[in-house]
Amino acid sequence: MQAQNLQLDGAIDAIRLRFGSHALTRAAELPPPQPWPSGTPLDSLTGIGGLPRGRLSLLTGSGTCGKLSLALALLAHATHEFAHATVIDGGGFDPWNLLPFYPELSALTVVRAPAPEIAGESAAALARAGAGFILLMSEVPEHWLGPLESGANRSGTVLVGVVDAPGRALAHASSFSLALSRTEWVWERGQLVGIRVTARCSKNRVAPPLGETALEIRYPLGARPASDHLVHIVESRVDVQEVAPCISAVV
């Protein structure tokens, strides 16, 4: 392990010698982005105590793995915190699904984007204008990712994307990626009441370290008072891996 570290240090020194001292920067040495405390277990995974403002965070995972529930929980929280929480909807978003998270609907705007081009242009325009929170539930063409990133960076917009598997461009544009995978269904008295998922931080350009946590997502069931109609996301176990300090290349 020590030999590997020495080799890595040697490689870093070689790159810095050849391309300059700013070619490689340890993530821990980069100025951290301002966090937005989302009130979800994600805050402990980003390493800065919240989702990064002005950066793109991705929730990924195939099939039913809780990414949409998590995104809706973030959106509902954002409607209380920001004047404008926006959903860029490629089709399939129903505000009714948000109600169990107790949102402030007056702050919610849904942009129906039937084509990725519309989604990209709308997201970039809103990020540039300074919308507080944008939930991307649509594909964004590659040529809109640059304006989207720079607009969000300038205004401090919290950008969260929900995708099954991100394309290369989207994965590259994201600063924080969380890969969710379902571990088991939760059954009570023969009824499906939730899922347990593993949330693993697969990319973190905002702060080391990478980490992993286990979440239990409880679905609302039956006729209950509105106050009980909350989806519960419980963090059952947090396992932050002490991996080697993350290195980010600044080109």
Next chain:
Amino acid sequence: MHICCGLTGHLELARRPDLYGTPVIVGRWDEHVVAASEETLPFGVMPGMALRQAEHLCPQATFVLPDEEATARIRELVSAALYDLAPVVEVREEGIAWLDISGVATAGQSIRAARHRLSKAIGREPRLGLAPGPFSARLAASRARPGRLLRVADAREFLAPLPSRELPLNSEQLERLDLLGLRTLGAVATIGPRELESQLGRDGRRAALLARGLEPDQLVPWLPPLFTSAHRQFGDPVEDREALLFVARALCGDLAEELGLRGAGAKHVRVRLLFESSGDEKRESVVRHPLSSVAELFGLIGSWIKEWQPRAPITELWIELPVLEAAGRRQLRLWAGGDGTSEEVIAAMERIQERFGDAVVHRPKPAFVSSPIPSERFA
């Protein structure tokens, strides 16, 4: 009142930034010197003197013909650049920019931004002065180093030791002041306005008030330009939509270029089609976010033309921008931090609606939330 003044040198000189650092004299032959660079001052060249005399004093200077139109355009650009930094902005062709920053929440930021924008627009660092009025602010700026700010708390105290020739009086009046032994502004300030008025006329009264730091002059606020248009008359009536789009794009390009020069954006867009048979058709829209680039203008106008069904061949196409404002600049955010952002987000949403239709942006309001039919749940 808090006035920030930025001095940049005459705007005629800003037309030729390549000559910065060398002696330059602007004026027409057989006329007077309009502007002279700082480098000509040691030779005794002053604006207002005969150009022949200036040539005699400083033969090595570069002589440039004045261009009033270009200078006015630079003035417009500088005014537009400073418009959102203070509620009242006045720029003069002599190279004086005044910003009334009274009541501005982030006055320090406005001054820093003014320095940056003036430097960018003119190509050299401005001298800055901050004082209770325009006159004292200008004098403070003239005594500051390039890129630095000279702050004046008490105008009368600051003005007292300065020479009386700084007063805006003609040479005869200044000579008279000199004969009266009033060689400093402090000396002028001891004379009552009425007494000086009896000696120098109405200008004397104003001079006495200025010397006392009472600042009788108000700034004349710059307002964004109001109207512009472009049109094309077709030799043969046009029926082809593609040809119409092509011409519309060219007109949008012309308008965008003009808007860029004036630092303005369109708040209201109107398109008129004139037909071979008499009559016309028009379409217009008010936009929240000013449109200034070709892409923005043609994005809106092109979408109209694509779905337009003209009733006859078209002989003329008019694009009118009846309401203009400084592009991307609003004074709203001067008063409270962040208030402008919400307005910008709403404006961005309206632009998305203009581009892609009203149905694209939806603000869900609960209607019959418990309805089994999804479309009935939200209005």
